[in-house]
Structures are given as structure tokens and as C-alpha cells.
Amino acid sequence: MFGFGVRFQSYLRSAARLLYPASCAACRIPLVLDETYLCIACSKKIEMIKRPACVKCARPMAPYGDQRSVCGPCRSQRPHYDRGFAFVLYQEPTQTVFHQIKYGKKPWLLKIFAQLLLTFSRSPEINAYDRIVPVPLHVQRERERGFNQAFVIARTLARFNHRKLRIDHLLIKKKMTLPQSRLPRTERLKNVRGAFSIKKASRVRGQHILLVDDVITTGSTVNECAKILKEEGAARVDFLAIARSQTS
Ligand SMILES: [Zn+2]
Numbered sequence: 166m167f168g169f170g171v172r173f174q175s176y177l178r179s180a181a182r183l184l185y186p187a188s189c190a191a192c193r194i195p196l197v198l199d200e201t202y203l204c205i206a207c208s209k210k211i212e213m214i215k216r217p218a219c220v221k222c223a224r225p226m227a228p229y230g231d232q233r234s235v236c237g238p239c240r241s242q243r244p245h246y247d248r249g250f251a252f253v254l255y256q257e258p259t260q261t262v263f264h265q266i267k268y269g270k271k272p273w274l275l276k277i278f279a280q281l282l283l284t285f286s287r288s289p290e291i292n293a294y295d296r297i298v299p300v301p302l303h304v305q306r307e308r309e310r311g312f313n314q315a316f317v318i319a320r321t322l323a324r325f326n327h328r329k330l331r332i333d334h335l336l337i338k339k340k341m342t343l344p345q346s347r348l349p350r351t352e353r354l355k356n357v358r359g360a361f362s363i364k365k366a367s368r369v370r371g372q373h374i375l376l377v378d379d380v381i382t383t384g385s386t387v388n389e390c391a392k393i394l395k396e397e398g399a400a401r402v403d404f405l406a407i408a409r410s411q412t413s
């Protein structure tokens with residue numbers, strides 16, 4: 166019975182592939198039946214962020230650092246967030262995958278990272294938070310794109326979590342900013358300054374908040390969000406992103 170079910174499913178999949186041939190989201194070669202979204206070669210190129218990484222900004226550090234190290238830029242710039250988590254390096258093929266997700270409007274490609282989200286959602290760390298807050302998009306950009314990738318990630322985390330963590334849209338983006346990826350570092354700080362505001366101030370005081378975003382480059386966006394949440398009395402603000410650039 167079980168065997169038949171599996172065979173039937175694989176038959177359906179083969180039939181679907183014949184009708185709709187799939188190609189790799191990164192290198193575009195046609196996928197074989199066992200591959201979903203990415204070819205095996207591209208999957209293998211996704212590089213995990215190995216420890217030690219900076220406990221504040223999740224930036225990978227030299228191998229001799231200890232597990233509680235804080236990187237040089239975090240020591241001098243003292244970001245407003247308390248701790249950061251990121252899973253993979255923001256480099257190829259991950260960059261192309263996120264480009265496809267956001268500009269190709271393919272939110273389902275986030276499933277490539279589902280296992281990482283599942284593991285994190287069941288880790289002891291996540292139980293320290295009262296609220297998960299997706300980094301918002303400007304309403305006009307979300308309308309154009311049809312979704313906010315940070316919300317899709319937050320929702321996946323909440324669904325996987327046994328405690329059914331609460332997602333709270335505490336922030337709104339009031340300023341239409343340029344995509345951070347197109348700006349040099351100094352401009353990125355200016356670009357996001359004053360770009361967000363708090364929608365529900367009464368729900369911030371004393372709270373432990375996990376900000377969720379897709380990609381962290383300089384960290385300016387999550388830092389700006391953490392700043393206004395702290396000003397409103399949040400006790401702790403951490404962030405989680407799927408990908409992080411190696412340098413800023
Ligand atoms: Zn590929």
C-alpha cells in the first residue's frame with residue numbers, strides 16, 4: 166500500500182515534469198527528476214556560515230575566534246540589535262536564488278532553505294522570543310511584488326515551531342528606499358534612516374523580539390529597526406536572516 170503511494174506520487178511527478186520541464190533556479194540547466202528548484206551542483210555550492218561567527222551580526226570570523234566572539238566592526242559601531250543568526254553566505258548561487266525570489270517573484274524558492282528554518286524553529290534559542298517581527302516592505306513595493314519575503318520566512322518559522330510563535334507586524338516602512346544592494350555602505354545607512362516606524366507601540370515594551378529578514382549585507386536595515394524598537398522599550402532585539410554577506 167505504502168509502496169503504491171510512493172510509486173504513484175513519483176509517477177505524478179514524472180508526468181508533471183514532462184508537461185512542465187523545470188530548470189535550476191540558479192544556473193538554468195534542466196533538472197532531473199530527483200532535483201527540486203536547484204541542480205545538485207548548485208545545491209552543493211550553497212555555503213553554510215560556519216562557526217565561529219560574530220554573535221552580534223552573524224558575520225563569519227577567522228577560525229581562531231571563540232564561540233562568543235564579537236567582530237571588530239560590532240565593537241566599534243555598537244549596533245542596536247543584541248544578537249544575529251544567519252545560515253548561509255550571501256554569494257553565488259544564493260544571490261541568484263534571492264534575485265529570483267524577489268525580482269522574479271518566486272516565493273516558493275524559499276523552500277530551498279526550509280530545512281534550515283525547520284531546525285532553527287525547533288532550537289532552544291527561538292523559545293526566548295515573545296514576538297517574531299518581519300522586516301516590512303513599503304506598501305507599494307509589497308503590492309508590486311505580491312508578497313513580503315521576510316513575512317514568508319517568519320510564517321514558515323512560526324508554523325514549524327511547536328509553541329506556535331506569534332508573528333507581529335509591529336513595524337511599517339514609511340519611506341520608499343532604494344534597494345540596499347545597489348548602494349555603497351555609507352549610502353545604505355542614510356538610505357534606511359527614518360525609513361521605519363512602529364505601528365503598535367504598546368506591544369513593544371519589555372518584549373524579546375526576533376526580527377526576520379531574508380538577506381543581511383551591512384545590517385543597516387535590521388539595525389534601524391532594532392534602534393526604534395529599543396527606543397520604544399524593547400528588552401531585546403535579535404535578528405534572523407537566511408543569508409549574510411561575508412563582508413559588509
Ligand atoms: Zn544549477
Ligand SMILES: [Zn+2]
Binds near residue numbers: 222
Ligand atoms: Zn559583528
